[in-house]
Amino acid sequence: MSHLFPTYAKWEVEPESAKGSYLTGIDGKTYLDFTSGIGVCNLGHCHEEVKAAIEDQLSKFWHVSNLFPVGVQEKAADLLAAASGMDLVFFANSGAEANEAAIKLARKATGKTKIITFLSSFHGRTFATMSATGQDKIKHGYGPMLETFEYVPFNDIEALENQLTDDVAAVMLEVIQGEGGIHVGTKEFLQKVEALCKEKGALLIVDEIQTGIGRTGTPFAFQQFGINPDIISSAKGLANGMPVGAIAAKEALKEYFGPGSHGTTFGGNPLAMAAAIKTMEIIFNESFLQEVNEKSEYIMSALDGKLGQNMHVKDIRGKGLMIGIEMDQPVGDILSELRKDGLIVLPAGNNVIRLLPSLTCIKEDIDKAVEILEKRINFFTKVTV
Numbered sequence: 254m255s256h257l258f259p260t261y262a263k264w265e266v267e268p269e270s271a272k273g274s275y276l277t278g279i280d281g282k283t284y285l286d287f288t289s290g291i292g293v294c295n296l297g298h299c300h301e302e303v304k305a306a307i308e309d310q311l312s313k314f315w316h317v318s319n320l321f322p323v324g325v326q327e328k329a330a331d332l333l334a335a336a337s338g339m340d341l342v343f344f345a346n347s348g349a350e351a352n353e354a355a356i357k358l359a360r361k362a363t364g365k366t367k368i369i370t371f372l373s374s375f376h377g378r379t380f381a382t383m384s385a386t387g388q389d390k391i392k393h394g395y396g397p398m399l400e401t402f403e404y405v406p407f408n409d410i411e412a413l414e415n416q417l418t419d420d421v422a423a424v425m426l427e428v429i430q431g432e433g434g435i436h437v438g439t440k441e442f443l444q445k446v447e448a449l450c451k452e453k454g455a456l457l458i459v460d461e462i463q464t465g466i467g468r469t470g471t472p473f474a475f476q477q478f479g480i481n482p483d484i485i486s487s488a489k490g491l492a493n494g495m496p497v498g499a500i501a502a503k504e505a506l507k508e509y510f511g512p513g514s515h516g517t518t519f520g521g522n523p524l525a526m527a528a529a530i531k532t533m534e535i536i537f538n539e540s541f542l543q544e545v546n547e548k549s550e551y552i553m554s555a556l557d558g559k560l561g562q563n564m565h566v567k568d569i570r571g572k573g574l575m576i577g578i579e580m581d582q583p584v585g586d587i588l589s590e591l592r593k594d595g596l597i598v599l600p601a602g603n604n605v606i607r608l609l610p611s612l613t614c615i616k617e618d619i620d621k622a623v624e625i626l627e628k629r630i631n632f633f634t635k636v637t638v
């Protein structure tokens with residue numbers, strides 16, 4: 254019997270090792286990994302330069318506490334602030350913790366408590382971030398949620414207008430909803446959200462936990478929509494696999510997070526910081542991001558070409574290397590068949606196959622993945638529908 258709580262319906266592949274876009278199981282079989290640890294290992298598994306940065310820090314010190322000034326935290330904060338256009342950073346250990354910090358900061362800075370989020374959003378599993386999430390299925394059995402969250406349909410500006418009153422502290426959103434099904438916000442909607450927030454004195458929080466760190470072809474996805482949030486949250490890809498989370502916010506919010514107002518033992522851990530610095534140095538680079546955009550165009554047109562005609566494929570959408578293939582049926586069985594074919598991908602919602610390849614994948618990896626997807630999806634839809 255496993256002594257782990259069965260909180261995850263585990264796959265049958267147990268990894269022995271992983272490198273770049275590939276993962277080898279203890280059964281000796283090699284898989285093309287188009288999950289990147291759910292959008293975490295954006296530079297691929299065991300990236301050599303990130304590994305060297307961690308090893309260098311490993312021989313200096315691992316943990317000293319946040320009572321000390323820590324140079325690697327300062328440097329990581331500089332890089333994050335510069336790439337996001339923000340001024341101040343707080344480091345945590347995970348996405349949910351980053352969003353907790355964002356929620357606390359917004360409530361304290363505005364003196365208001367109501368926060369609007371969107372249906373199908375996902376913001377984490379702590380009490381506040383679970384309450385923020387616009388999906389009932391993750392709340393089941395936990396009793397009353399925090400009452401200060403309200404949910405409106407995504408991309409529906411009228412619904413937001415009706416809800417966004419003067420007593421709202423913040424609007425919190427993913428510009429592309431990841432877990433909820435790769436729903437891309439429209440530029441028009443997101444710009445109106447920002448304008449409404451300004452009008453009503455609410456802060457705009459953008460959750461960039463899945464979309465950030467180059468995943469969509471820019472350092473952060475909000476940068477493609479011409480909006481200017483007050484706070485962003487980041488995690489997942491920030492340190493290429495070392496646990497980390499962060500918020501980055503505007504200078505005007507500085508006084509609300511003074512000494513003693515918020516904290517964490519492990520947040521900003523030096524090993525995670527060393528990994529984050531190297532990861533950001535590599536990804537926040539014009540030519541690197543240009544390649545991500547080229548790969549994005551390549552995979553999108555290959556998927557359109559091979560699957561666009563299948564009547565059971567409802568839509569192929571996304572940005573950069575965050576891609577959803579929406580089917581007219583649940584995708585769980587297709588995903589397990591794909592693993593047998595040697596390709597590991599994710600679901601998003603019930604009906605969407607989600608691809609989050611490493612940003613360093615090469616065209617041959619994309620060709621291989623598209624070929625497997627084409628064969629399996631065409632075969633599956635022929636025999637099951």
Ligand SMILES: Cc1ncc(COP(=O)(O)O)c(C=O)c1O
Binds near residue numbers: 461464
């Ligand atoms: C958009 C978004 N926000 C928050 C989270 C929660 O992050 P974590 O699992 O690191 O707490 C996730 C994780 O999937 C996410 O995709």
